[in-house]
Amino acid sequence: xxxxxxxxxxxxxxxxxxxxxxxxxxxxxxxxxxxxxxxxxxxxxxxxxxxxxxxxxxxxxxxxxxxxxxxxxxxxxxxxxxxxxxxxxxxxxxxxxxxxxxxxxxxxxxxxxxxxxxxxxxxxxxxxxxxxxxxxxxxxxxxxxxxxxxxxxxxxxxxxxxxxxxxxxxxxxxxxxxxxxxxxxxxxxxxxxxxxxxxxxxxxxxxxxxxxxxxxxxxxxxxxxxxxxxxxxxxxxxxxxxxxxxxxxxxxxxxxxxxxxxxxxxxxxxxxxxxxxxxx
Ligand code: NDP
Numbered sequence: 001x002x003x004x005x006x007x008x009x010x011x012x013x014x015x016x017x018x019x020x021x022x023x024x025x026x027x028x029x030x031x032x033x034x035x036x037x038x039x040x041x042x043x044x045x046x047x048x049x050x051x052x053x054x055x056x057x058x059x060x061x062x063x064x065x066x067x068x069x070x071x072x073x074x075x076x077x078x079x080x081x082x083x084x085x086x087x088x089x090x091x092x093x094x095x096x097x098x099x100x101x102x103x104x105x106x107x108x109x110x111x112x113x114x115x116x117x118x119x120x121x122x123x124x125x126x127x128x129x130x131x132x133x134x135x136x137x138x139x140x141x142x143x144x145x146x147x148x149x150x151x152x153x154x155x156x157x158x159x160x161x162x163x164x165x166x167x168x169x170x171x172x173x174x175x176x177x178x179x180x181x182x183x184x185x186x187x188x189x190x191x192x193x194x195x196x197x198x199x200x201x202x203x204x205x206x207x208x209x210x211x212x213x214x215x216x217x218x219x220x221x222x223x224x225x226x227x228x229x230x231x232x233x234x235x236x237x238x239x240x241x242x243x244x245x246x247x248x249x250x251x252x253x254x255x256x257x258x259x260x261x262x263x264x265x266x267x268x269x270x271x272x273x274x275x276x277x278x279x280x
Pocket of ligand 1: 019221237241247
């Protein structure tokens with residue numbers, strides 16, 4: 001799996017597994033753990049979760065899947081890159097370490113590889129950044145970053161040690177290309193694209209389906225390959241279905257021709273002016 005350098009001396013795999021909507025229904029727990037474990041077994045190394053998802057349930061699913069994969073010798077802990085996020089209402093000087101401790105317990109890990117502020121809330125960004133730095137100093141997180149922060153927020157944060165910004169970026173939502181993505185690239189900070197298949201909608205996109213048929217792939221794979229073709233961008237599609245997981249892994253190895261990229265631009269044009277960052 002290709003990796004991208006972080007500005008904080010580390011590397012992040014370009015493709016990961018999203019876990020929003022997991023851990024919400026105890027009746028699905030076994031099936032979800034099996035799905036995350038299958039993803040690890042087929043080569044996923046980056047897993048994205050959050051204390052918000054299933055109110056801790058998704059972290060428990062991820063933790064159980066990792067524990068089983070480690071016990072079975074299917075992966076080494078150092079090979080995994082686990083991302084979690086703190087709720088804005090917990091992101092204070094004291095609340096951040098407390099939330100991190102709860103996430104670590106649910107994940108069954110002694111370190112989160114990348115810990116993000118989920119979105120901007122009532123606490124000053126500088127206070128959250130200080131709390132994050134103290135977690136790095138204690139070795140409880142390897143890197144820290146943010147999510148749903150637009151260019152002006154990033155300017156205000158002014159933190160060269162912020163490792164990444166996770167935002168909504170897909171063919172249906174190309175807004176970040178106007179200023180945020182160039183801003184991040186200029187500082188060597190990866191953009192982590194969430195909802196890269198527009199929550200499944202791009203799989204039904206007629207124009208992409210036409211193109212995909214000619215290429216012998218699926219529309220969702222094209223949508224994902226396009227996101228991954230953007231320099232400095234990581235994508236974290238969520239897939240419980242093993243077929244989707246495999247398709248997405250294969251999409252990371254697809255390269256798009258100049259003609260294909262131009263056709264995609266005609267179907268889903270790049271932004272011509274700044275618009276506020278969209279959030280799901
Ligand atoms: P995605 O764009 O990843 O779409 C997920 C949906 O697409 C699921 O229904 C999945 O089905 C389906 N799917 C996945 N792969 C394929 C495929 N190859 N072909 C057809 N359908 C496919 O949406 P998400 O909103 O889940 O975003 C991904 C992740 O990003 C989240 O899970 C979460 O980790 C993160 N996120 C972060 C946010 C933030 O504020 N920081 C906000 C939103 C998301 P199935 O599961 O059945 O396989």
